[in-house]
Amino acid sequence: xxxxxxxxxxxxxxxxxxxxxxTAAFAQAPAMDDNDIAGVVTSxxxxxAGVWVIAETDExxxxxxxxxxxxxxxxxVLPDLPDxxxxxxxxxxxxxxxxxxxxxxxxxxxxDAVVAPSAxxxxxxxxxxxxxxxxxxxxEAEVANVEGGxxxxxxxxxxNGCVGCHQLGQKATRTIPEMFSHLPGDQAWMRRVQSGxxxxxxxxxxxxxxxxxxxxxxxxxxxxxxxxxxPAHVPPRPQGLERNIVATVRDWASEKSYLHDxxxxxxxxxxxxxxxKIYGSPELSTDNFPVLxxxxxxxxxxxxxxxxxxxxxxxxxxxxxxxxxxxxxRIWDSQVNSHNPMFGHDGRVWYTARVRGPETPAFCREGSxxxxxxxFPTSRTGRNLAxxxxxxxxxxxxxxxxxxxxxxxxxxxxNTLWTSGGGDVVGWLDTNKFLETGDEQASQGxxxxxxxxxxxxxxxxxxEPGEPMDPSKDMRIPGSxxxxxxxxxxxxxVWGTLRDFPGAIVRLDPxxxxxxxxxxxxxxxxLPGYGxxxxxxxxxxxxxxxxxxxxxxxxxxxxxxxxxxxPEAAKGDHCPEGWTFHxxxxxxxxxxxxxxxxxxxxxxxxxxxxxxxxxxxxMSTANLFDGVHALVDDDWVTMRIPxxxxxxxxxxEGRIDDPNAGWKGRGLWxxxxxxxxxxxxxxxxxxxxxxxFQVRPDPLAH
Numbered sequence: 001x002x003x004x005x006x007x008x009x010x011x012x013x014x015x016x017x018x019x020x021x022x023t024a025a026f027a028q029a030p031a032m033d034d035n036d037i038a039g040v041v042t043s044x045x046x047x048x049a050g051v052w053v054i055a056e057t058d059e060x061x062x063x064x065x066x067x068x069x070x071x072x073x074x075x076x077v078l079p080d081l082p083d084x085x086x087x088x089x090x091x092x093x094x095x096x097x098x099x100x101x102x103x104x105x106x107x108x109x110x111x112d113a114v115v116a117p118s119a120x121x122x123x124x125x126x127x128x129x130x131x132x133x134x135x136x137x138x139x140e141a142e143v144a145n146v147e148g149g150x151x152x153x154x155x156x157x158x159x160n161g162c163v164g165c166h167q168l169g170q171k172a173t174r175t176i177p178e179m180f181s182h183l184p185g186d187q188a189w190m191r192r193v194q195s196g197x198x199x200x201x202x203x204x205x206x207x208x209x210x211x212x213x214x215x216x217x218x219x220x221x222x223x224x225x226x227x228x229x230x231p232a233h234v235p236p237r238p239q240g241l242e243r244n245i246v247a248t249v250r251d252w253a254s255e256k257s258y259l260h261d262x263x264x265x266x267x268x269x270x271x272x273x274x275x276x277k278i279y280g281s282p283e284l285s286t287d288n289f290p291v292l293x294x295x296x297x298x299x300x301x302x303x304x305x306x307x308x309x310x311x312x313x314x315x316x317x318x319x320x321x322x323x324x325x326x327x328x329x330r331i332w333d334s335q336v337n338s339h340n341p342m343f344g345h346d347g348r349v350w351y352t353a354r355v356r357g358p359e360t361p362a363f364c365r366e367g368s369x370x371x372x373x374x375x376f377p378t379s380r381t382g383r384n385l386a387x388x389x390x391x392x393x394x395x396x397x398x399x400x401x402x403x404x405x406x407x408x409x410x411x412x413x414x415n416t417l418w419t420s421g422g423g424d425v426v427g428w429l430d431t432n433k434f435l436e437t438g439d440e441q442a443s444q445g446x447x448x449x450x451x452x453x454x455x456x457x458x459x460x461x462x463x464e465p466g467e468p469m470d471p472s473k474d475m476r477i478p479g480s481x482x483x484x485x486x487x488x489x490x491x492x493x494v495w496g497t498l499r500d501f502p503g504a505i506v507r508l509d510p511x512x513x514x515x516x517x518x519x520x521x522x523x524x525x526x527l528p529g530y531g532x533x534x535x536x537x538x539x540x541x542x543x544x545x546x547x548x549x550x551x552x553x554x555x556x557x558x559x560x561x562x563x564x565x566x567p568e569a570a571k572g573d574h575c576p577e578g579w580t581f582h583x584x585x586x587x588x589x590x591x592x593x594x595x596x597x598x599x600x601x602x603x604x605x606x607x608x609x610x611x612x613x614x615x616x617x618x619m620s621t622a623n624l625f626d627g628v629h630a631l632v633d634d635d636w637v638t639m640r641i642p643x644x645x646x647x648x649x650x651x652x653e654g655r656i657d658d659p660n661a662g663w664k665g666r667g668l669w670x671x672x673x674x675x676x677x678x679x680x681x682x683x684x685x686x687x688x689x690x691x692x693f694q695v696r697p698d699p700l701a702h
Contacts, residue, residue, distance in 0.1 A: 029075065048113045053088065053111065138153065159531060186219035196320070262281070381402060385398040447514050447515030613695060668692070
């Protein structure tokens with residue numbers, strides 16, 4: 001055999017082929033900057049398109065992970081990483097996690113993906129909905145005594161029952177804790193839902209409202225999972241715009257904190273507080289309010305206190321039965337019990353917050369000369385309001401005659417703050433007047449929801465819910481008051497949702513002199529929709545609402561052909577043509593595959609294109625998909641957090657840090673809002689999360 005320089009021709013050819021292969025593989029690698037990590041993902045099947053590449057470090061005060069999706073050729077770029085050493089690995093549908101590779105920014109790393117050895121191994125990485133949708137539904141006869149029947153049962157299974165507080169279908173909920181594993185499936189669930197300080201609420205919903213029917217089906221579900229059954233449906237890998245998403249994951253607060261929501265900027269002008277700190281509201285669990293600095297990757301807290309030291313605390317709620325995670329410990333202890341925060345134009349942060357016990361002050365009550373009390377006096381409230389000044393580090397409680405839940409600023413000259421959660425009334429605060437005078441009594445107002453059922457265009461004496469309609473009177477709209485509150489950008493109205501089944505949305509027109517001039521219109525949700533929860537409004541005045549039927553509901557009042565006041569309109573069924581239903585992604589339950597099993601807690605409209613997906617894009621929390629769904633040109637774009645699995649949010653908002661910086665200067669901020677953060681991947685000891693979603697122009701932009 002002829003030799004060349006001490007090597008055989010055959011070995012030279014082999015070496016040459018290997019060199020060409022290395023060169024070709026290296027040529028495939030995408031361009032990158034010194035603060036990026038990039039490479040190509042391949043497996044035994046070749047290039048792996050549409051899988052996630054995750055980089056995580058523990059070198060900062062907060063968890064820091066960045067997640068991207070590979071392109072058609074398996075290429076990836078993890079952009080703009082702060083200097084640290086990262087573990088980098090691959091996760092995706094059809095795979096199991098690859099070996100973690102140590103890397104620093106500026107380095108190229110081609111990654112070896114691992115094909116799942118079985119369908120069961122692959123299914124461990126599916127979103128929760130694929131597991132949850134395995135659950136069977138009862139027959140009509142089994143729920144005949146449940147008001148609303150099977151539709152209401154499904155509504156409770158999606159967003160107004162268990163999944164209204166935490167994700168079902170994740171690993172921790174589709175399996176039974178060791179503490180209860182000796183019990184039969186239905187009994188294990190009966191015992192499970194009595195655990196901890198929320199046990200009373202859970203058992204009431206399942207045993208009383210749904211009359212115990214779910215226990216049979218929960219038990220059957222987890223028994224089948226334990227026996228090895230896996231989802232019948234396989235999720236598609238991210239496609240199109242979904243491959244352009246960059247997700248940055250941080251954490252904050254404590255392992256026992258339940259963070260309902262966050263605020264980053266003024267909704268009306270999302271450049272307020274650019275690159276600034278993010279403020280969270282911890283419901284039920286603590287009065288240590290978290291603050292995240294995304295530039296420094298640090299988190300701190302400030303202590304919020306009610307006005308009255310006698311304000312009740314959630315620590316008074318007993319542990320019904322010991323928890324498999326916390327035993328007899330009462331992990332909730334909050335007097336303020338905040339629910340939602342909202343940035344104002346001047347950098348102050350406004351909160352729904354409890355400031356005292358339930359009894360209202362004298363100016364709220366009958367006999368008061370307050371204009372709102374003369375129309376509808378109040379005697380009890382839950383949450384009130386508060387404002388935090390980050391510059392002065394001052395938290396100021398504000399007493400209100402109405403309860404609060406969610407809050408949104410109007411675009412008027414008074415910077416009016418509208419609230420939901422008032423029960424029989426809708427409340428508001430003239431924040432300009434309050435900040436100028438400190439007079440909370442003069443700065444607030446509230447109004448009942450009164451339909452103009454006599455059709456004369458003015459507020460008159462009204463009938464109460466349950467009373468026969470009187471043609472000479474108006475009618476107070478039945479229900480539990482606004483759940484969401486949405487000041488309209490097209491007129492002076494404020495919209496809200498009524499969570500009753502089948503539920504409705506309501507338009508409140510304050511008039512020139514509220515509450516004396518305040519009238520409302522009600523629009524019931526027609527089938528196939530039902531169960532409204534969180535909602536938002538777009539720049540054209542259309543309302544977008546998360547529905548318990550597995551839909552995003554769209555309502556356009558301009559499409560109504562019937563008269564909008566009078567006795568028929570007051571019933572709420574007069575404008576079904578105003579409704580359009582958009583089925584959420586994902587499989588349905590076996591007995592109702594036409595309806596997605598997806599549960600969405602809240603919807604939000606990107607009025608100012610903070611994501612780069614376009615103006616007025618409606619989005620919903622994807623509570624069983626670990627992320628957010630965006631409806632872009634009538635197609636769903638799902639922003640999923642594949643790590644840690646079990647991500648669950650109750651609200652989100654977007655901020656523009658630099659309008660001239662392209663995709664890098666804008667993004668969506670999404671907190672985890674799970675009452676049980678220890679149920680996500682990582683388990684007990686992990687903290688609540690904050691995710692920053694950004695949308696690149698292509699999967700390799702850097």
